[in-house]
Each structure stands twice: as C-alpha cells, then as structure tokens.
Amino acid sequence: MxxxxxxxxxxxxxxxxxxxxxxxxxxxxxxxxxxxxxxxxxxxxxxxxxxxxxxxxxxxxxxxxxxxxxxxxxxxxxxxxxxxxxxxxxxxxxxxxxxxxxxxxxxxxxxxxxxxxxxxxxxxxxxxxxxxxxxxxxxxxxxxxxxxxxxxxxxxxxxxxxxxxxxxxxxxxxxxxxxxxxxxxxxxxxxxxxxxxxxxxxxxxxxxxxxxxxxSTGTNYNALNVYSKGVVLQRCFSGAEKLKYFLKDLLKLLKDRDGNIGTFSKRVSLSLALTRGCFGKI
Incomplete structure (x- = not known):
C-alpha cells in the first residue's frame, strides 16, 4: 500500500x-x-x-x-x-x-x-x-x-x-x-x-x-463483435494456444447449440469474420 x-x-x-x-x-x-x-x-x-x-x-x-x-x-x-x-x-x-x-x-x-x-x-x-x-x-x-x-x-x-x-x-x-x-x-x-x-x-x-x-456488447452475435473476438485471440495468444481457442470459438459458432446465432449462412459469415480477426492483419 x-x-x-x-x-x-x-x-x-x-x-x-x-x-x-x-x-x-x-x-x-x-x-x-x-x-x-x-x-x-x-x-x-x-x-x-x-x-x-x-x-x-x-x-x-x-x-x-x-x-x-x-x-x-x-x-x-x-x-x-x-x-x-x-x-x-x-x-x-x-x-x-x-x-x-x-x-x-x-x-x-x-x-x-x-x-x-x-x-x-x-x-x-x-x-x-x-x-x-x-x-x-x-x-x-x-x-x-x-x-x-x-x-x-x-x-x-x-x-x-x-x-x-x-x-x-x-x-x-x-x-x-x-x-x-x-x-x-x-x-x-x-x-x-x-x-x-x-x-x-x-x-x-x-x-x-x-x-x-x-x-452486454459481447453477447450480441454480429460480424463486428465476432471479428473483435478474433482480434482478441490474436493479441492474447500465439501458436498452438491461439489455434486451440480459435477452434473452440469456431465450433461454437458453427454448431450454435443454443440456437441463438442464426441461419447456417450467417454462421458461416461470422466464422469468416472470426478467422479474419484471429489471423488477418490488424
């Protein structure tokens, strides 16, 4: 103190x-x-x-x-x-x-x-x-x-x-x-x-x-939020650890077990946004 x-x-x-x-x-x-x-x-x-x-x-x-x-x-x-x-x-x-x-x-x-x-x-x-x-x-x-x-x-x-x-x-x-x-x-x-x-x-x-x-902002599934999540993974992790968390989030988007994300085409679009944030140039 x-x-x-x-x-x-x-x-x-x-x-x-x-x-x-x-x-x-x-x-x-x-x-x-x-x-x-x-x-x-x-x-x-x-x-x-x-x-x-x-x-x-x-x-x-x-x-x-x-x-x-x-x-x-x-x-x-x-x-x-x-x-x-x-x-x-x-x-x-x-x-x-x-x-x-x-x-x-x-x-x-x-x-x-x-x-x-x-x-x-x-x-x-x-x-x-x-x-x-x-x-x-x-x-x-x-x-x-x-x-x-x-x-x-x-x-x-x-x-x-x-x-x-x-x-x-x-x-x-x-x-x-x-x-x-x-x-x-x-x-x-x-x-x-x-x-x-x-x-x-x-x-x-x-x-x-x-x-x-x-x-909360983080509970809304839209392209901007999902892209931002990908950026967070890129800035928080590297190598195999980043890939692990990316795959977990990607599967969550594609499976939509809670049924609150939307159509399959929307889930694919959001998955691309996540990928761009996680591996693209910021």
Missing amino acids: TSNSIYLTVAISTFGGRVSGALDVVEQLTGHMAWIEVVLVHQVPSEFVLEQSALQAVQLLKDKADVHYVLSQEQGLTKSRNLAISYASGAYVWLMDDDIEFVQGAFLELKLRLEQSAAACLSFQSLKAGGGLRALYAKDRAELNARDRLRVASFELILDRRFIIDHHVLLREDMGVGSNTGINMGEEAVLLSDVVRAKGLVEQHRLAVVVHPDE
Whole structure:
C-alpha cells in the first residue's frame, strides 16, 4: 500500500448525457471516501450539446471535494480509462462503468483483500441485474486462467497502479466502444494478457462487488463483435494456444447449440469474420 490514506481510485468513465448515471454511481460511494477517491472522466465532443439535467449533474460532481471531474473532448472508452488512470493517486485503480450498483456489504472485505494481495490485478465477481453471478470461479485467490481472462469485464478489475505504470501496461486505445477501428470489445482480456506478459499475477476472487445490467456488447452475435473476438485471440495468444481457442470459438459458432446465432449462412459469415480477426492483419 502507499503511505497515504487513499487505497483505491474508482475510475469512472462516462459519455455525454450519461453523466447523470455516473453521478448516481458516485453517490453510492458516500461513506467510503476515507480510503477511496473518485476520478470521473466525462467525454463530451466539441459538437455535443448537453441537456440541462446533464449540466446539473456536472455541476454537482464539480462541487464534490472528493471527486476529480475530468472533461475530455476525445472519444473512446479505452482512452477515457487510460486518462482516468493518469489522474489516479490510489495504490489500486478500479475500472468503473457509469451504470452499475455497488454491493455495499462487500466494501470491508474488498479493502481487506486489497491489503493482503500482492497481485498486479485482482478480478472480482459481479452480479447480473436479473439475478446470479456473471462468472463463476472455482477457487478463491487463485491465478485467473487464460480462458477466464477472455471473459472478464472492466468493472470486475482492480489494478495495482504502480505495476501498470512501471511496466507501461495500459488499455490499447484502438479497441473498445467508441474507438471507431472496428475492434469494439475485448480490451480487458488483452490488458490482462499484457499484465501476464509483464510477469504480473492476475488473481481471481470469489467476492461479488457490483451489480451490472444484463445486456452486454459481447453477447450480441454480429460480424463486428465476432471479428473483435478474433482480434482478441490474436493479441492474447500465439501458436498452438491461439489455434486451440480459435477452434473452440469456431465450433461454437458453427454448431450454435443454443440456437441463438442464426441461419447456417450467417454462421458461416461470422466464422469468416472470426478467422479474419484471429489471423488477418490488424
């Protein structure tokens, strides 16, 4: 831990009028500010006009002494997260969305686990708004395996700030929502693979810390998402290991056991998108 009292920076990213939801997230942290700071990056392109409700939310955030409000005209979620990290002062940085609810009863245990861990990144569990855990971990405080690293969400990740700065490990800004590169997801998995390549430990924790809406970019089967998954495989793995995960995803697409992907022609088209992402030039 650092010598100051701030153990954790909650790095919230929001865009445009969604800042009202971000304010709700900040309000939930009341009572924990003795050891938590908030950095909130608000992306508002120059041509964007905020409604009155959003402007009021911005003013309320600026009035909070324990919130560092950062206005940015850039677009792209990964750019927002990296900017938030650059403003952070906590020993750890928690990547946060603007539409979550915290599991209030988990904060004491969360702080204890941060104090006890030597990991470069801690991956916690989250709850779906409709009920149940988003991901299951068989073991507590064990190393997160390669396949599970592909399934993480940003709001489940808490990073050792000193490690990522010293090893120059940040989110890749040509990935993620708003990047406009055709790679709209998977930046979290690539981040964790970069942490591992830098000899950092990624540790899984069987503790649910947030509740998130059930809808997710990664659950939609379209060409852009599937291509992005292929890019993730290319950036996370190499050689036989990459081929293994590619074949697993390819068979999943072609077989469509759950019947939620679509016609055979669509499955073939998506398979080609996966192949292009995994083996093509990025």
